[in-house]
Amino acid sequence: MILTLMILIVCTALPVLLANAGLQGLLPLVLAMILIKAWLVVDRFMELRHAPRHWRWAVQAWAPMVVLAVIVAGGW
Amino acid sequence: MTRPRYLPGDLAVWLLILAELAVFALLFVGFAVARAFDPATFAAGRAELHPGVGLASTLSLIVASYLVATATVGYRRGRDGTAVRLWLALLVSLAYTLGKLWEYGQLYGAGYHLGSDTFFMFYFFLTFFHFLHVVVGQGVLLALARKARRPWQDDRDTNAMESGACYWHMVDLVWLALFPLLYVVA
Numbered sequence A: 001m002i003l004t005l006m007i008l009i010v011c012t013a014l015p016v017l018l019a020n021a022g023l024q025g026l027l028p029l030v031l032a033m034i035l036i037k038a039w040l041v042v043d044r045f046m047e048l049r050h051a052p053r054h055w056r057w058a059v060q061a062w063a064p065m066v067v068l069a070v071i072v073a074g075g076w
Numbered sequence B: 001m002t003r004p005r006y007l008p009g010d011l012a013v014w015l016l017i018l019a020e021l022a023v024f025a026l027l028f029v030g031f032a033v034a035r036a037f038d039p040a041t042f043a044a045g046r047a048e049l050h051p052g053v054g055l056a057s058t059l060s061l062i063v064a065s066y067l068v069a070t071a072t073v074g075y076r077r078g079r080d081g082t083a084v085r086l087w088l089a090l091l092v093s094l095a096y097t098l099g100k101l102w103e104y105g106q107l108y109g110a111g112y113h114l115g116s117d118t119f120f121m122f123y124f125f126l127t128f129f130h131f132l133h134v135v136v137g138q139g140v141l142l143a144l145a146r147k148a149r150r151p152w153q154d155d156r157d158t159n160a161m162e163s164g165a166c167y168w169h170m171v172d173l174v175w176l177a178l179f180p181l182l183y184v185v186a
Helices: A002-020 A027-045 A053-060 A062-074 B011-037 B039-047 B051-076 B082-109 B118-149 B158-183
Strands: none
Touching (some): A002 B051, A002 B158, A027 A053, A027 A062, A027 B158, A062 B011, A062 B158, B039 B118, B051 B082, B118 B158
């Protein structure tokens, strides 16, 4: 669980630090970080990795669908 | 041996969580579409936000989620310290609440509000809608912490603990997507 916490912190802080450093074109990184963080929260913190598969995938599908919708709808 | 599959918490809470996630997903799509029509306004609006406060708020929610997750596991296994972890989670999550209120105050002081432009309409609506969920989640944590403070009983109600915890993690999950979209790439 502590490893999950550490990865979440790194995935959250990294894009902000890079953006503050003036780095451009961070969208792919930001979206990838959202997917990783969502995966960890759903599987580890919500403990859905041990849940019936349809429940696990119903919740796991949320972040990829949001990311895909944001890319398509936003024309990114 | 394969571990039997088990949905933590109450089925009704999961239906609520799926409904909440669907609503936030639609709002995110609306945000992305609006940004596509007016990227300059969104870039200018983002420049007025305070990413440091946003980052601190996000980290407080992540740490609170970690504490809630470990409290839930400990509670299920009958370990001591569940109430302490839940109180700590509540305390840590207050950094988010205070940070958000501070940022609202700063933005209002600078003349930004719901009707300023499209970016701030989405910013205030999305973040305040999420803020309300956090406040409800803090109420849930408070109730669970008070419940867990009592001496261990045989009929320990893990269903309530797991349901409350999953609601809290849903609030965290939404913010983990909302924060970078608003503060980093808007």
